[in-house]
Amino acid sequence: MKIAIAGSGALGSRFGFALHQADNEVVLIDNWVDHINAIREHGLKMTIDNQTHNAAIPIITPQEIPANVTVELLIVFTKAMQLDQMLQDVKPIMNDNTKVLCLLNGIGHEDIIAKHVSRKNIFIGNTMWTANLVAPGHSESFGAGSVNLQNLAPGEENMAIAIADVLTEAGLNAHFTENVHNTIYLKACVNGTMNGLCTLLDVNMADFGATKDAHDMVASIVKEFAAVAAFENVQLDVEEAIEFVEKCYDRTTIGEHFPSMHQDLIKNHRLTEIDYINGAISRKGRKYGVSTPYCDFLTQLIHAKEDIILK
CATH class of the missing domain: 1.10.1040.10 (N-(1-d-carboxylethyl)-l-norvaline Dehydrogenase; domain 2)
Known part of the structure; x- marks a missing residue:
């Protein structure tokens, strides 16, 4: 699946790494220059339970999104106060069929996403995975975690299950729920x-x-x-x-x-x-x-x- 991670800090990098390792086509999107430069120069360094890995994953700013390139799934991991602007900035990478999965901390983010995306393409959830940024380009995670998610609009249950399957295949332990x-x-x-x-x-x-x-x-x-x-x-x-x-x-x-x-x-x-x-x-x-x-x-x-x- 073609996937973009909008907000590629500690947890965004953790998810991007896992999805990349599962052979999805992943691009990281972020605005932190030092983080971007470190990943471009050395690859994404990911330490999981004290074992460090390295992956060559492309990372761009929203302004660098190529023309005529879209993704099937956009996972947002920005800070809550950055969500609205990020969705505005990454519109070029989305089309009418791009699904948006929000796993942000907090409550009520779907109202912000609905300003930019059709409700049938919005999926909301939460995650118990944890991560820390050790340094620019280096994320660290330990322990087990999970993801729960659901479609926002009725009738999109099969797509929600399909997204959960993609995450689970990447080792992220995702589940569809009817009461997210x-x-x-x-x-x-x-x-x-x-x-x-x-x-x-x-x-x-x-x-x-x-x-x-x-x-x-x-x-x-x-x-x-x-x-x-x-x-x-x-x-x-x-x-x-x-x-x-x-x-x-x-x-x-x-x-x-x-x-x-x-x-x-x-x-x-x-x-x-x-x-x-x-x-x-x-x-x-x-x-x-x-x-x-x-x-x-x-x-x-x-x-x-x-x-x-x-x-």
Whole structure:
């Protein structure tokens, strides 16, 4: 399959590498000059469970998309706040049959994608794979992961299953689900706890989990996600969601991982996606009349941290 990865940072590179190794025709798209130059000069370096591989995968900026070249599948891995502009920029690589799969952290991205793509071509989901950028051109991943996805428009179930099959053949453990919003909200509970809290405390997930107040903090945030989700016909089992989050503490799987928000703000001094995670719950809480004090405060704290670091 001809596949483009729009947003080829840590996780985009991980998926691009896996799909390339499975003999798909892959092109990476990104705007980070140092990353692009490193991959062009040395290939994409990918370290998986402490084994390092190298792959010669083409990488371009959106402005370098060749004329009359389109792909069958576009997977978007931008930061949430970059999604709208990226989709505008990569329009030349899409045609009326190009499918777009969104696996971004956060909630509500389909509304942005629908501004650029027919709803019948939109597929949404989430992933539990993790990755870090070691350096430009070098991504690192460890532990197992999975992908859940669904078609946005009715009648496209067979295509959703076909996309899941392509990802699974590349070792990415993908599944078609008939209720992806449940899995998106469940993953959002992970992002809504681990991202902000690990960033503020400057720890990985295992070290956060070892604190005596970890359970109570996670439970308070998850309850707010569940209360908002109920107004969108998504029924989250709070105890199940808490248990799902707390599996992240396991050092033998992904516990040593620093969440993407920590990588963005603490390591790379970039703005975060907090407005699309806890901030989204705060906005929806105001809309539905649901009190979300923990998400409100966590969003404010991250913005304050951005002000301090990025001033």
